[in-house]
Amino acid sequence: xxxxxxxxxxIVVFDAYGTIFDVHSAVMRAGQALGLKAQAFSDxxxxxxxxxxxxxxxxxxxxxxxxxxxxSLDYALATLAPAQKDLxxxxxxxxxxLAAYDDVRPVLENLRNNKVKTAILSNGDGTMLEDAVKAAGxxxxxxxxISIEEIGLYKTAPDAYRLVKxxxxxxANLTLFISSNRWDVAGARLAGFHPLWINRAGRSDExxxxxxxxxxxxxxxxxxxxx
Numbered sequence: 625x626x627x628x629x630x631x632x633x634x635i636v637v638f639d640a641y642g643t644i645f646d647v648h649s650a651v652m653r654a655g656q657a658l659g660l661k662a663q664a665f666s667d668x669x670x671x672x673x674x675x676x677x678x679x680x681x682x683x684x685x686x687x688x689x690x691x692x693x694x695x696s697l698d699y700a701l702a703t704l705a706p707a708q709k710d711l712x713x714x715x716x717x718x719x720x721x722l723a724a725y726d727d728v729r730p731v732l733e734n735l736r737n738n739k740v741k742t743a744i745l746s747n748g749d750g751t752m753l754e755d756a757v758k759a760a761g762x763x764x765x766x767x768x769x770i771s772i773e774e775i776g777l778y779k780t781a782p783d784a785y786r787l788v789k790x791x792x793x794x795x796a797n798l799t800l801f802i803s804s805n806r807w808d809v810a811g812a813r814l815a816g817f818h819p820l821w822i823n824r825a826g827r828s829d830e831x832x833x834x835x836x837x838x839x840x841x842x843x844x845x846x847x848x849x850x851x
Contacts (some may be wrong), residue, residue: 635792636740638802643831644728669696690751731847732805780808803821
């Protein structure tokens with residue numbers, strides 16, 4: 625199938641957290657008691673969660689994404705809400721059932737109707753991905769959920785992106801990779817994918833030596849005009 629910028633691809637692979645699932649919905653749902661600190665709290669939780677994946681991979685000391693999600697939440701609580709540690713259990717439960725963005729289902733259904741293979745490639749543990757996809761009612765719209773726990777190396781390690789070929793046998797140059805995380809797009813570019821950056825927040829570009837094929841405002845823009 626042909627996509628935006630006339631890209632030809634046999635499979636569309638999505639990042640999960642921040643691309644399919646709104647990582648901030650956990651705090652918005654279960655962290656009302658944080659009040660005006662809620663967004664800063666959610667930002668710090670996410671920042672530390674990602675930081676821990678990169679540090680662990682560089683050290684060669686893998687811990688599961690769920691363990692790092694817990695550790696980063698503990699840091700955010702200790703830093704911004706030490707008197708509200710009783711929120712921990714509810715926030716973690718909410719994280720396992722994150723809300724999907726509104727533009728996700730229509731795009732996946734379009735791809736399914738056109739018989740295009742779809743998958744998730746994520747830092748998340750396999751059980752985390754299964755829980756999130758099920759909670760969002762998207763189980764029938766993915767052909768595979770690929771977790772880096774299989775190799776214990778987080779993105780942007782090159783071997784993480786090679787898991788797609790291992791799962792589907794499709795070459796990198798026929799893989800459309802979609803992420804809202806610019807660092808992930810950079811890693812996908814070096815892996816030989818056709819990467820698209822979903823820049824919902826209108827952020828400034830970076831990693832100029834590893835550019836996306838296109839910068840889009842939402843998932844619906846992946847399709848060629850008129851399709």
